Amino acid sequence: MDLNGKNVIYIGGFGGIGEKCVEAFLKNGVKSLLILDLHCNDELLKHLQNSYKLSYVDYIPLNITNCNEIREAFQKAKAMISVFDVVVNGAGIVDEEKVDQIVQINLTGLIHSSLIALEHMSRANGGRGGCIVNISSIAGLNPTEICCIYGATKSAVLYFTRTLAKPIYFNKTGVSFITICPGGTATPMFQQAFSQMIGIKHFPQFSNVLKSMKPQSATALAENLMEVLKMAANGSTWVLNDGKIEQITFPEIWGSAMQVN
Numbered sequence: 206m207d208l209n210g211k212n213v214i215y216i217g218g219f220g221g222i223g224e225k226c227v228e229a230f231l232k233n234g235v236k237s238l239l240i241l242d243l244h245c246n247d248e249l250l251k252h253l254q255n256s257y258k259l260s261y262v263d264y265i266p267l268n269i270t271n272c273n274e275i276r277e278a279f280q281k282a283k284a285m286i287s288v289f290d291v292v293v294n295g296a297g298i299v300d301e302e303k304v305d306q307i308v309q310i311n312l313t314g315l316i317h318s319s320l321i322a323l324e325h326m327s328r329a330n331g332g333r334g335g336c337i338v339n340i341s342s343i344a345g346l347n348p349t350e351i352c353c354i355y356g357a358t359k360s361a362v363l364y365f366t367r368t369l370a371k372p373i374y375f376n377k378t379g380v381s382f383i384t385i386c387p388g389g390t391a392t393p394m395f396q397q398a399f400s401q402m403i404g405i406k407h408f409p410q411f412s413n414v415l416k417s418m419k420p421q422s423a424t425a426l427a428e429n430l431m432e433v434l435k436m437a438a439n440g441s442t443w444v445l446n447d448g449k450i451e452q453i454t455f456p457e458i459w460g461s462a463m464q465v466n
Contacts, residue, residue, distance in 0.1 A: 206336060206434050209234035212286045214279075216269065216318055217296030219246040221392025222340075225427035226295065231257040233431055237286040241267040241278050242296070261286065269296045269314035270306070279321050290335040291434070292322040297340065299394055300401040301354040311358035315339060316365060319382075323369070327378035334379025336434070339366040341386045343444055346453065351404035351411050359386075363442065367455075370440030381439035385430060386453070388446025389420035421448050 208230065218227040218240035230238055231253060238260060240250070245264045253262045263285060267278045282289065294315045298307055319337055326332040344352050345359030363384050370382040389395060405411045425448040433443045433450060442453040 206291070206437075208291070208431065208434060210236045211290035212237040212288055213291045213293070214239045214241060214282055214289050214322070215293045215295060216241045216267065217294070217340075218242055219244065219249060220295065220297075221394055222387065222390055222423050222426060223295045224249055225423040226293065226430055228253065229427040229431050230291075231260050231262070235260055235291075237261040239263055239265055239282050239286060241265050241282075243268055269318065270309040272317045275314070275317050276321055279318075279325055283325060288333055289322065289326055290333070291338065292318070292326070292335070293338045293340070294318055295340045297394075299352070299355050299397060301352060301403045302401060302406075304354060307354055308358055311355070312361050312365075315362055319365070319369065323378060323380055326380045328380075329377050332379075334381075336381045336383065336437075337366075337369075338430075338434070339382065339384055341366070341384050341442075343386050343388045343446060346386055346444070349404070350408070351414065352402045354403060367440055367442065375439050381437075383433070383437045383439070384442040385433065386442065386444045386446075387421075387426055388444065389418045390423050390426050391420040392423055395420055419447075421446065 213230050213235045215223060215227050215238065217223045219242045227238060227240055245266070250264055265278050265281050268274045296314060297311050300307060319339065322337055324330060326335045328334050339362050341362040342359040344356040345363050349356055366382045366384045375381060426445050429445045429450050437443065444451045444453055
Protein backbone atom coordinates (compact mmCIF):
# COMPACT_ATOMS: atom_id res chain seq x y z
CA MET A 206 0.00 0.00 0.00
CA ASP A 207 1.23 3.45 -0.90
CA LEU A 208 0.62 5.50 2.25
CA ASN A 209 0.84 8.86 0.52
CA GLY A 210 -2.53 10.62 0.62
CA LYS A 211 -4.19 8.00 2.84
CA ASN A 212 -6.44 8.58 5.86
CA VAL A 213 -5.23 6.80 9.00
CA ILE A 214 -6.76 6.06 12.39
CA TYR A 215 -4.32 4.95 15.08
CA ILE A 216 -5.82 3.59 18.32
CA GLY A 217 -3.35 3.90 21.17
CA GLY A 218 -1.28 6.46 19.30
CA PHE A 219 0.06 8.15 22.42
CA GLY A 220 1.68 4.98 23.78
CA GLY A 221 5.40 4.25 23.66
CA ILE A 222 5.19 2.45 20.32
CA GLY A 223 2.23 4.45 19.05
CA GLU A 224 3.86 7.87 19.31
CA LYS A 225 6.68 6.77 17.02
CA CYS A 226 4.32 5.06 14.60
CA VAL A 227 2.00 8.04 14.18
CA GLU A 228 4.94 10.26 13.28
CA ALA A 229 6.20 7.63 10.85
CA PHE A 230 2.82 7.70 9.10
CA LEU A 231 3.09 11.47 8.75
CA LYS A 232 6.63 11.20 7.39
CA ASN A 233 5.17 8.90 4.72
CA GLY A 234 2.76 11.58 3.54
CA VAL A 235 -0.62 10.49 4.88
CA LYS A 236 -3.41 12.96 4.22
CA SER A 237 -5.11 12.66 7.61
CA LEU A 238 -4.17 11.10 10.93
CA LEU A 239 -6.58 10.69 13.83
CA ILE A 240 -5.20 9.49 17.15
CA LEU A 241 -7.71 7.69 19.37
CA ASP A 242 -6.57 7.21 22.96
CA LEU A 243 -7.78 7.47 26.53
CA HIS A 244 -5.84 10.66 27.26
CA CYS A 245 -4.39 13.29 24.96
CA ASN A 246 -0.68 14.03 24.88
CA ASP A 247 -1.08 17.73 24.14
CA GLU A 248 2.63 18.33 23.63
CA LEU A 249 2.97 15.53 21.08
CA LEU A 250 -0.25 16.51 19.30
CA LYS A 251 0.93 20.10 18.88
CA HIS A 252 4.33 18.89 17.67
CA LEU A 253 2.71 16.72 15.01
CA GLN A 254 0.30 19.44 13.91
CA ASN A 255 3.07 22.04 13.64
CA SER A 256 5.64 19.75 12.01
CA TYR A 257 3.37 18.19 9.38
CA LYS A 258 1.15 21.02 8.22
CA LEU A 259 0.32 19.34 4.92
CA SER A 260 -1.51 16.63 6.88
CA TYR A 261 -4.61 16.92 9.03
CA VAL A 262 -3.83 15.67 12.55
CA ASP A 263 -6.34 15.49 15.39
CA TYR A 264 -7.30 13.58 18.53
CA ILE A 265 -10.49 11.78 19.58
CA PRO A 266 -10.82 10.54 23.18
CA LEU A 267 -11.52 6.82 23.46
CA ASN A 268 -11.92 4.28 26.23
CA ILE A 269 -11.22 1.09 24.29
CA THR A 270 -13.01 -1.02 26.91
CA ASN A 271 -16.36 0.62 26.10
CA CYS A 272 -18.00 -0.58 22.88
CA ASN A 273 -20.38 2.38 22.73
CA GLU A 274 -17.46 4.80 22.98
CA ILE A 275 -15.68 2.96 20.18
CA ARG A 276 -18.71 3.28 17.95
CA GLU A 277 -19.09 6.97 18.81
CA ALA A 278 -15.40 7.62 18.18
CA PHE A 279 -15.61 6.12 14.70
CA GLN A 280 -18.70 8.21 13.96
CA LYS A 281 -16.73 11.31 14.97
CA ALA A 282 -13.83 10.18 12.82
CA LYS A 283 -16.13 9.72 9.85
CA ALA A 284 -17.48 13.23 10.31
CA MET A 285 -13.92 14.59 10.43
CA ILE A 286 -12.19 12.74 7.57
CA SER A 287 -15.07 10.96 5.78
CA VAL A 288 -13.27 7.68 4.95
CA PHE A 289 -10.54 5.55 6.50
CA ASP A 290 -7.85 3.74 4.53
CA VAL A 291 -5.83 2.34 7.43
CA VAL A 292 -6.87 1.54 11.00
CA VAL A 293 -4.23 0.44 13.49
CA ASN A 294 -5.29 -1.25 16.72
CA GLY A 295 -2.32 -0.45 18.94
CA ALA A 296 -3.83 -0.12 22.42
CA GLY A 297 -2.46 -2.59 24.95
CA ILE A 298 -1.31 -3.21 28.50
CA VAL A 299 0.88 -5.87 30.10
CA ASP A 300 -0.41 -5.90 33.71
CA GLU A 301 -1.36 -9.55 34.27
CA GLU A 302 -2.61 -8.91 37.79
CA LYS A 303 -5.59 -7.09 36.22
CA VAL A 304 -6.98 -10.06 34.32
CA ASP A 305 -10.29 -8.56 33.24
CA GLN A 306 -8.71 -5.29 32.18
CA ILE A 307 -5.92 -6.85 30.13
CA VAL A 308 -8.47 -8.97 28.25
CA GLN A 309 -10.77 -5.99 27.71
CA ILE A 310 -8.01 -3.76 26.35
CA ASN A 311 -5.81 -6.22 24.47
CA LEU A 312 -8.54 -8.41 23.01
CA THR A 313 -12.19 -7.42 23.50
CA GLY A 314 -11.62 -3.77 22.63
CA LEU A 315 -9.58 -4.74 19.59
CA ILE A 316 -12.33 -7.06 18.40
CA HIS A 317 -14.98 -4.34 18.75
CA SER A 318 -12.86 -1.70 17.04
CA SER A 319 -11.95 -4.05 14.18
CA LEU A 320 -15.57 -4.94 13.52
CA ILE A 321 -16.76 -1.34 13.77
CA ALA A 322 -13.95 -0.16 11.49
CA LEU A 323 -14.88 -2.92 9.05
CA GLU A 324 -18.46 -1.64 8.92
CA HIS A 325 -17.26 1.81 7.89
CA MET A 326 -14.54 0.67 5.48
CA SER A 327 -16.39 -2.15 3.71
CA ARG A 328 -17.16 -1.65 0.04
CA ALA A 329 -20.41 -3.48 0.72
CA ASN A 330 -21.42 -0.49 2.88
CA GLY A 331 -20.17 2.22 0.54
CA GLY A 332 -16.62 2.38 1.87
CA ARG A 333 -13.52 2.12 -0.28
CA GLY A 334 -11.83 -0.80 1.44
CA GLY A 335 -8.44 -0.47 3.08
CA CYS A 336 -6.32 -2.22 5.67
CA ILE A 337 -6.82 -2.98 9.37
CA VAL A 338 -3.57 -3.57 11.25
CA ASN A 339 -3.80 -5.45 14.54
CA ILE A 340 -0.85 -5.40 16.92
CA SER A 341 -0.17 -8.78 18.49
CA SER A 342 3.24 -9.76 19.93
CA ILE A 343 5.93 -12.38 19.58
CA ALA A 344 4.49 -13.59 22.89
CA GLY A 345 1.36 -14.55 20.94
CA LEU A 346 3.30 -16.82 18.59
CA ASN A 347 4.85 -19.21 21.06
CA PRO A 348 3.94 -20.03 24.68
CA THR A 349 6.28 -18.55 27.25
CA GLU A 350 6.33 -19.13 30.99
CA ILE A 351 6.82 -15.45 31.65
CA CYS A 352 3.51 -13.97 30.47
CA CYS A 353 0.72 -16.51 30.12
CA ILE A 354 -2.18 -14.02 30.26
CA TYR A 355 -0.65 -11.31 28.08
CA GLY A 356 0.46 -13.97 25.62
CA ALA A 357 -3.02 -15.51 25.55
CA THR A 358 -4.59 -12.18 24.58
CA LYS A 359 -2.03 -11.65 21.84
CA SER A 360 -2.45 -15.19 20.52
CA ALA A 361 -6.19 -14.57 20.30
CA VAL A 362 -5.54 -11.34 18.38
CA LEU A 363 -3.53 -13.34 15.86
CA TYR A 364 -6.30 -15.92 15.39
CA PHE A 365 -9.02 -13.28 15.10
CA THR A 366 -7.09 -11.23 12.57
CA ARG A 367 -6.10 -14.16 10.37
CA THR A 368 -9.72 -15.32 10.31
CA LEU A 369 -11.07 -11.96 9.11
CA ALA A 370 -8.44 -12.03 6.38
CA LYS A 371 -10.01 -15.09 4.76
CA PRO A 372 -10.96 -14.52 1.09
CA ILE A 373 -14.69 -14.74 1.78
CA TYR A 374 -14.44 -11.59 3.92
CA PHE A 375 -11.98 -9.72 1.72
CA ASN A 376 -13.94 -10.38 -1.48
CA LYS A 377 -17.02 -8.81 0.10
CA THR A 378 -15.44 -5.90 1.96
CA GLY A 379 -12.22 -5.01 0.17
CA VAL A 380 -10.62 -4.66 3.60
CA SER A 381 -7.39 -6.53 4.24
CA PHE A 382 -6.14 -7.57 7.68
CA ILE A 383 -2.53 -7.97 8.76
CA THR A 384 -1.00 -8.91 12.10
CA ILE A 385 2.11 -7.28 13.54
CA CYS A 386 4.07 -9.12 16.24
CA PRO A 387 6.63 -6.80 17.84
CA GLY A 388 9.49 -8.16 19.87
CA GLY A 389 10.79 -6.46 22.99
CA THR A 390 10.67 -2.70 22.44
CA ALA A 391 12.15 0.04 24.60
CA THR A 392 9.03 1.68 26.03
CA PRO A 393 7.74 2.43 29.53
CA MET A 394 5.42 -0.60 29.22
CA PHE A 395 8.41 -2.87 28.60
CA GLN A 396 10.03 -1.65 31.81
CA GLN A 397 6.79 -2.12 33.76
CA ALA A 398 6.63 -5.72 32.60
CA PHE A 399 9.26 -6.69 35.17
CA SER A 400 6.73 -6.36 37.98
CA GLN A 401 3.44 -7.06 36.19
CA MET A 402 3.78 -10.53 34.70
CA ILE A 403 2.48 -13.61 36.50
CA GLY A 404 5.49 -15.72 35.55
CA ILE A 405 7.88 -13.28 37.18
CA LYS A 406 5.70 -13.10 40.28
CA HIS A 407 5.93 -16.86 40.77
CA PHE A 408 9.47 -17.29 39.44
CA PRO A 409 11.49 -14.11 40.13
CA GLN A 410 14.46 -15.55 38.26
CA PHE A 411 12.58 -14.88 35.03
CA SER A 412 13.15 -11.17 35.57
CA ASN A 413 16.78 -11.78 34.68
CA VAL A 414 15.64 -12.97 31.25
CA LEU A 415 13.88 -9.67 30.56
CA LYS A 416 16.72 -7.63 32.01
CA SER A 417 19.19 -9.38 29.73
CA MET A 418 17.14 -8.52 26.63
CA LYS A 419 18.28 -5.68 24.43
CA PRO A 420 14.99 -4.21 23.23
CA GLN A 421 14.70 -2.57 19.85
CA SER A 422 13.92 1.12 19.68
CA ALA A 423 10.33 2.17 19.08
CA THR A 424 11.60 4.29 16.19
CA ALA A 425 13.09 1.24 14.44
CA LEU A 426 9.83 -0.63 14.96
CA ALA A 427 7.81 2.24 13.50
CA GLU A 428 10.04 2.48 10.44
CA ASN A 429 9.73 -1.25 9.84
CA LEU A 430 5.95 -1.09 10.23
CA MET A 431 5.84 1.42 7.39
CA GLU A 432 7.90 -0.95 5.22
CA VAL A 433 5.57 -3.85 6.02
CA LEU A 434 2.50 -1.82 5.09
CA LYS A 435 3.99 -1.12 1.67
CA MET A 436 4.32 -4.82 0.84
CA ALA A 437 2.07 -6.87 3.14
CA ALA A 438 -0.51 -9.16 1.59
CA ASN A 439 -3.92 -9.70 3.15
CA GLY A 440 -3.71 -12.20 6.01
CA SER A 441 0.04 -11.95 6.45
CA THR A 442 1.75 -12.00 9.83
CA TRP A 443 4.96 -10.12 10.52
CA VAL A 444 7.50 -10.22 13.33
CA LEU A 445 9.25 -6.90 13.93
CA ASN A 446 12.07 -7.75 16.31
CA ASP A 447 15.60 -6.57 16.90
CA GLY A 448 15.21 -3.99 14.17
CA LYS A 449 14.43 -6.67 11.58
CA ILE A 450 11.39 -7.76 9.57
CA GLU A 451 10.31 -11.39 9.20
CA GLN A 452 7.14 -12.78 7.67
CA ILE A 453 5.67 -15.77 9.50
CA THR A 454 3.79 -18.51 7.66
CA PHE A 455 1.47 -21.09 9.16
CA PRO A 456 0.52 -24.60 8.03
CA GLU A 457 -2.95 -24.97 6.48
CA ILE A 458 -4.55 -27.64 8.66
CA TRP A 459 -7.83 -27.51 6.80
CA GLY A 460 -9.32 -25.40 4.05
CA SER A 461 -12.13 -22.91 4.21
CA ALA A 462 -15.13 -23.98 6.27
CA MET A 463 -17.35 -22.68 3.48
CA GLN A 464 -16.83 -22.84 -0.24
CA VAL A 465 -18.81 -19.88 -1.52
CA ASN A 466 -18.79 -18.72 -5.13
